[in-house]
Amino acid sequence: MNKKSQLTNSQIIQAALSVAAEKGAGKVTLDAVAKAAGVSKGGLIYHFPSKEALISAMVQHLLDEAECQRTQQERTESSTLAAVLQTRAHFTRQIAGNTAMAILAAAAEQPALLQPVQQHNKYVLQQIQAEHGNALQATLLLLASEALIYHDLLNLSPFTAAERSALEQQLVQQARELQA
Amino acid sequence: MNKKSQLTNSQIIQAALSVAAEKGAGKVTLDAVAKAAGVSKGGLIYHFPSKEALISAMVQHLLDEAECQRTQQERTESSTLAAVLQTRAHFTRQIAGNTAMAILAAAAEQPALLQPVQQHNKYVLQQIQAEHGNALQATLLLLASEALIYHDLLNLSPFTAAERSALEQQLVQQARELQA
DNA sequence: TTTACTGCACCAACCGGTCGGTATTTTTGT
DNA sequence: ACAAAAATACCGACCGGTTGGTGCAGTAAA
Numbered sequence: 001m002n003k004k005s006q007l008t009n010s011q012i013i014q015a016a017l018s019v020a021a022e023k024g025a026g027k028v029t030l031d032a033v034a035k036a037a038g039v040s041k042g043g044l045i046y047h048f049p050s051k052e053a054l055i056s057a058m059v060q061h062l063l064d065e066a067e068c069q070r071t072q073q074e075r076t077e078s079s080t081l082a083a084v085l086q087t088r089a090h091f092t093r094q095i096a097g098n099t100a101m102a103i104l105a106a107a108a109e110q111p112a113l114l115q116p117v118q119q120h121n122k123y124v125l126q127q128i129q130a131e132h133g134n135a136l137q138a139t140l141l142l143l144a145s146e147a148l149i150y151h152d153l154l155n156l157s158p159f160t161a162a163e164r165s166a167l168e169q170q171l172v173q174q175a176r177e178l179q180a
Numbered sequence: 181m182n183k184k185s186q187l188t189n190s191q192i193i194q195a196a197l198s199v200a201a202e203k204g205a206g207k208v209t210l211d212a213v214a215k216a217a218g219v220s221k222g223g224l225i226y227h228f229p230s231k232e233a234l235i236s237a238m239v240q241h242l243l244d245e246a247e248c249q250r251t252q253q254e255r256t257e258s259s260t261l262a263a264v265l266q267t268r269a270h271f272t273r274q275i276a277g278n279t280a281m282a283i284l285a286a287a288a289e290q291p292a293l294l295q296p297v298q299q300h301n302k303y304v305l306q307q308i309q310a311e312h313g314n315a316l317q318a319t320l321l322l323l324a325s326e327a328l329i330y331h332d333l334l335n336l337s338p339f340t341a342a343e344r345s346a347l348e349q350q351l352v353q354q355a356r357e358l359q360a
Numbered sequence: 361t362t363t364a365c366t367g368c369a370c371c372a373a374c375c376g377g378t379c380g381g382t383a384t385t386t387t388t389g390t
Numbered sequence: 391a392c393a394a395a396a397a398t399a400c401c402g403a404c405c406g407g408t409t410g411g412t413g414c415a416g417t418a419a420a
Contacts, residue, residue, distance in 0.1 A: 047400095
């Protein structure tokens, strides 16, 4: 029963994401995730043979989603940078709750699990630097945007929601003005 | 025995820091810290009545150190922003190993433990924004610098050591050029 | 006498993971 | 077309180990 298996699979990942968001990164236990997914612990282990595999799948899922949204945004923006910043401005808060703690869970569990994220970041950076003559300024904008995400990640943002939005707007605008 | 008590106190914090750095954020256990500090578990609990208290003290220690170094740097730099960026450029790597995992440990354990960090960030941001007419650009530089730190935190940097240094240099330079 | 511990036994809770078993679905032989 | 067999999907009790934390008898210094 391939279909049902895939369904359960994604149910478990969603459950893991919501557990991380609601209870905190340190509380992502197999029991908690299984309970949230409406699956027995045995069932969970059947799909993900270890906790490491589960968290790795979570990270991959988030990466895929981010990639997908960015690709969509690229159709209406003139540059990759603008697309990235715009995507982040729109979607960060929507998935922040989930993403943040999930990434954190991965980092605390075993830092190596974040390697796919690092590769993804590197790829995006290189693409952006190649597109702009003023690579330095482009990198700067990208970094600033990343800092905003990290603020969400650790709940460290010194900005109000309004300031935050204004900043995101500014970043997108500066990116659009910065052409090759 | 006030002096010895204070000494042991800081020994324990140092030990906690090094355990976090060497074994990872998820491995900061009371037993491990006690052993690393050359103290019995009972002795540890005598100084820090709970794990939360210990981690909170770790965070506070790091914050105090950062504050101290920044204040020193401010004597030779023209603006707070330049001082902050310069401090980060010099000291990030030196304390990154320790700091990174410590912060991560705190976040995974209980996100609320990072609140002092958030307050510190907010304070620095406001000071910088007040100093510069072009507050937006100043904020941008600060954010970019923060992103570099977060890269260390999670081992996510897409830059080589050389690129990284160049970026830090650039940030400081742009900060110096950006006067009120 | 108080402070600052040591050393160790102990505990309840929790955690990742195993294991034997079961229900359901798919494949296969006829 | 249909039953036997095999593979798949899942359950939940259980296990060994770890963790944060307690309790307490003893001790060396201030």
